Amino acid sequence: MKNETLTKTDNVNMARRSFLRYAGVGVAGMGLLATAASCHKDHDVNPNSGFTDVGTGDIGILNYAYALEQLEAAFYIQVVATPYSGITSTELNYLTEIRDHEVAHREFFKAALGTKAIKALTPDFGAINFNSRASVLGAAKAFEDLGVTAYDGVGYLIQTPAYLSIAGAIVSVEARHASLIANLLGVSFVDSTQVDANGLNISNKPSVVLKTANTYLKTKVSAVNFS
Amino acid sequence: MNLLDIVEQIEKVDPEFQDRVSPRRAAIKNITSFGSKIAVAALPFALGTLLKKAYADTAPTAVTDVLNFALTLEYLESQFYDTGIKTSGLVPAADTAYIQSIRNDEDLHVTFLQGAITSLGGTPVPITNFTFDFTAGGTAAGPTNNGPFKTVFSDYQTFLAVAETFEDTGVRAYKGQAPNLLGNAVLTYALDIHAVEARHASAVRYLRTTKYGASVMPWINSTSANSNDTGISLVDGNYAGATPENTTMQGGVDITKLPSATGSSTSFTTAAAAFDEPLTKDEILALLIPAFIQSA
Numbered sequence: 445m446k447n448e449t450l451t452k453t454d455n456v457n458m459a460r461r462s463f464l465r466y467a468g469v470g471v472a473g474m475g476l477l478a479t480a481a482s483c484h485k486d487h488d489v490n491p492n493s494g495f496t497d498v499g500t501g502d503i504g505i506l507n508y509a510y511a512l513e514q515l516e517a518a519f520y521i522q523v524v525a526t527p528y529s530g531i532t533s534t535e536l537n538y539l540t541e542i543r544d545h546e547v548a549h550r551e552f553f554k555a556a557l558g559t560k561a562i563k564a565l566t567p568d569f570g571a572i573n574f575n576s577r578a579s580v581l582g583a584a585k586a587f588e589d590l591g592v593t594a595y596d597g598v599g600y601l602i603q604t605p606a607y608l609s610i611a612g613a614i615v616s617v618e619a620r621h622a623s624l625i626a627n628l629l630g631v632s633f634v635d636s637t638q639v640d641a642n643g644l645n646i647s648n649k650p651s652v653v654l655k656t657a658n659t660y661l662k663t664k665v666s667a668v669n670f671s
Numbered sequence: 672m673n674l675l676d677i678v679e680q681i682e683k684v685d686p687e688f689q690d691r692v693s694p695r696r697a698a699i700k701n702i703t704s705f706g707s708k709i710a711v712a713a714l715p716f717a718l719g720t721l722l723k724k725a726y727a728d729t730a731p732t733a734v735t736d737v738l739n740f741a742l743t744l745e746y747l748e749s750q751f752y753d754t755g756i757k758t759s760g761l762v763p764a765a766d767t768a769y770i771q772s773i774r775n776d777e778d779l780h781v782t783f784l785q786g787a788i789t790s791l792g793g794t795p796v797p798i799t800n801f802t803f804d805f806t807a808g809g810t811a812a813g814p815t816n817n818g819p820f821k822t823v824f825s826d827y828q829t830f831l832a833v834a835e836t837f838e839d840t841g842v843r844a845y846k847g848q849a850p851n852l853l854g855n856a857v858l859t860y861a862l863d864i865h866a867v868e869a870r871h872a873s874a875v876r877y878l879r880t881t882k883y884g885a886s887v888m889p890w891i892n893s894t895s896a897n898s899n900d901t902g903i904s905l906v907d908g909n910y911a912g913a914t915p916e917n918t919t920m921q922g923g924v925d926i927t928k929l930p931s932a933t934g935s936s937t938s939f940t941t942a943a944a945a946f947d948e949p950l951t952k953d954e955i956l957a958l959l960i961p962a963f964i965q966s967a
Contacts, residue, residue: 488862521932538889541890541892541941541944542749542873544945545945546939548931548942550947551926552921552926552929552930555929556922556924573717592866595862596862597859598862599858599861600854600858603853605850605853607922609850610946612862612865612949613947614950615865615869615947616865616866616947618840618866619913620869620870621873622870622873623871623874623889625878627874632719633868633871634776634867637687642782643779643783643864645866645867645870646863647861
């Protein structure tokens with residue numbers, strides 16, 4: 445029999461006391477509360493269901509970043525190995541340097557995490573046509589944009605200043621990548637799906653990011669201890 | 672931004688937070704008023720109003736200091752791009768929308784930061800506290816508009832070069848402040864602005880290279896000899912600092928010793944470019960004051 449364990453999260457659980465606990469933020473928070481509640485329905489993931497969980501605390505965050513960098517590195521390694529039809533030497537150069545950055549990020553996290561690192565993940569790029577510029581750059585944009593929202597979404601959870609510095613060092617490079625890919629596609633480098641009405645880049649919680657990332661991973665990743 | 676996490680954060684320092692914002696009895700009444708849809712753009716201010724009511728003038732000054740520092744830099748950028756866009760004949764028609772999209776973000780950042788500081792019970796530093804000299808010719812006595820970038824608004828290439836440096840430097844400034852906001856909900860806003868400045872930096876570099884013969888990449892390709900990859904030695908200082916852009920050690924790990932896609936080590940430039948480096952507030956102020964910014 446499948447054992448459904450309720451994992452410890454920061455869900456709004458509907459017990460009266462907990463509801464009152466958050467009711468005070470009422471009107472101002474309603475939009476976000478609704479979003480938070482709806483996001484949480486995917487949340488009671490059984491950690492033994494074949495997902496690789498990133499863990500808890502700062503190590504969990506580093507593993508989360510490591511997972512995303514693994515995905516990006518694998519993608520660009522493939523892109524450079526089998527360049528799309530009609531690629532220019534300039535484009536290949538850009539994509540090769542991005543590849544090298546992502547590999548450096550991946551290897552950094554692997555080295556920094558040591559025995560606490562999650563395993564090597566197997567990607568699933570079946571949905572990407574590596575012979576098509578539109579498909580490759582479309583995927584690249586999605587990965588870079590997602591990476592920016594991922595780092596921005598967990599920054600405030602980091603407890604160790606040195607780890608925050610590292611996340612900060614990386615996220616702006618991902619944003620540079622994202623902007624370049626948008627330019628290669630001839631679309632806005634600050635389009636409204638990524639930059640909000642206050643001129644701020646959007647950020648996403650791990651559950652949202654991983655939902656997308658997992659569509660490109662055979663080995664799925666979870667972050668049950670984060671929102 | 673996760674409201675529940677923010678509430679949790681505040682509760683850690685103030686267990687009475689819930690009661691400050693809504694006594695339990697009133698909270699039960701409030702249940703029936705749930706459902707008003709708040710535009711995303713309004714959310715930070717709605718939250719801010721909530722915080723202001725809860726704390727009225729007792730928000731941590733360190734946070735508002737960080738935001739006022741950011742606001743000062745955004746005034747600089749906003750005024751710079753506003754002036755450039757308004758200068759007849761400077762920005763070619765084909766580039767106007769591109770440059771305007773950057774300008775629009777900087778203006779939005781000004782407004783956002785002013786609102787955030789006010790919401791937290793602080794006072795936004797007024798723009799009238801400053802005069803700006805975009806030629807980098809300012810002195811303690813004031814602007815001269817005759818500095819090394821004297822053609823900043825008459826020569827488009829100078830304008831773009833200064834834009835590139837402002838953006839790269841702005842990224843480093845926000846990055847340097849992040850540790851001051853460790854664990855604070857405001858950090859998310861700072862990181863979100865920081866990411867947009869990096870998008871801008873990449874975009875200006877791309878424009879300069881693809882259209883105007885520069886040879887900069889969208890990222891900072893330092894070498895061991897030269898942190899500054901722009902080819903404009905005047906701005907060497909903007910790529911230097913205690914943690915210069917040609918840093919290849921990260922968290923005690925030597926990036927050059929890590930395997931790359933093609934071998935068992937990583938090139939210096941890749942190792943340096945893959946990570947952008949902070950500048951401290953003092954380093955930023957030394958670069959910008961009094962050359963670009965004179966305080967009243």
